[in-house]
Amino acid sequence: MSKPLELQQRLLAASLLFAALLIGHPAASQDKAAPADPFTQGVAALSEGKPAQAIELFTEVLKHNPDLVEAYINRGIAHLKLGQEVDAVTDFDRAVELNPKAAEGYYNRALAYSRAGLYDKALEDYTQALKYAPKDWQVYYNRGNAYLDAGKTREALEDYQKALKLHPEAPEILQNRGLAYLHLGEADKALEDFQTVLRLNPNFARAHFGKGQALEKLGRQAEAKEAFRLFLKTGNPDTDAPLLQQALERLK
Numbered sequence: 001m002s003k004p005l006e007l008q009q010r011l012l013a014a015s016l017l018f019a020a021l022l023i024g025h026p027a028a029s030q031d032k033a034a035p036a037d038p039f040t041q042g043v044a045a046l047s048e049g050k051p052a053q054a055i056e057l058f059t060e061v062l063k064h065n066p067d068l069v070e071a072y073i074n075r076g077i078a079h080l081k082l083g084q085e086v087d088a089v090t091d092f093d094r095a096v097e098l099n100p101k102a103a104e105g106y107y108n109r110a111l112a113y114s115r116a117g118l119y120d121k122a123l124e125d126y127t128q129a130l131k132y133a134p135k136d137w138q139v140y141y142n143r144g145n146a147y148l149d150a151g152k153t154r155e156a157l158e159d160y161q162k163a164l165k166l167h168p169e170a171p172e173i174l175q176n177r178g179l180a181y182l183h184l185g186e187a188d189k190a191l192e193d194f195q196t197v198l199r200l201n202p203n204f205a206r207a208h209f210g211k212g213q214a215l216e217k218l219g220r221q222a223e224a225k226e227a228f229r230l231f232l233k234t235g236n237p238d239t240d241a242p243l244l245q246q247a248l249e250r251l252k
Helices: 005-015 038-047 051-064 069-081 085-098 103-115 119-132 137-149 153-166 171-183 187-200 205-217 221-234 241-250
Strands: none
Touching: 038 051, 038 069, 051 069, 069 085, 069 103, 085 103, 103 119, 103 137, 119 137, 137 153, 137 171, 153 171, 171 187, 171 205, 187 205, 205 221, 205 241, 221 241
16 A cells, blocks of 8 residues: 655655664773674664664673663664564563663654554654653654654644754754645645755755645645756655656646
8 A cells, every 4th residue: 555645755854763762882981992892883783774783783782681771772773774663663662661761762662663554552652752851852753753644733733843942943844844734734834844944955855845735735836846847856766756756747
């Protein structure tokens, strides 16, 4: 089954945050001259885009320290990067079992639930994460995404507003708030958000598509077509394929 258009438009921005709550070594800083331990190597592998290697390293850590919350969370993130949502949830389950106040465990489990389309569970976990990390803009942002995907647009808008108070002028938040405004029929506000995104980041291709949609709804057809043409020039053929096809159809 194809993804909703709103989800297609925001996938790229959301995917940038999957490792955002990667946890460093819980122990004291080690001697720089000493060889890196498996935990530190695992963090490095995950940061360098080597999730399979990271899983092996964190598994080794857990053989010797089976109650290390940080290792479960980071291994879960590695599973998530490989699209292994079930394994990721298992690791996050163990993390919050060991530490019920681990905001990172709830946050990352929510990401896994969102990817699996289990938005109600995701929303519960984001809300739980906010009890222990009430000033983390990423939690509000991604809870907003889950609300948007669940069809709860006004709740999504409220979370994007909260995220922007904590992280002003963040293009990814403004982009998705623009989508929420579009969904609510507030094309003028949506247009303002998409224009702000492009001012902050001229390379944010999907903002051109959103801008075109807003202009269409405002009856500004010539400007809308120009926005869609710009999207065709700047969109990624791999990640933006469905939207590129939509833009082509609008230009016929």
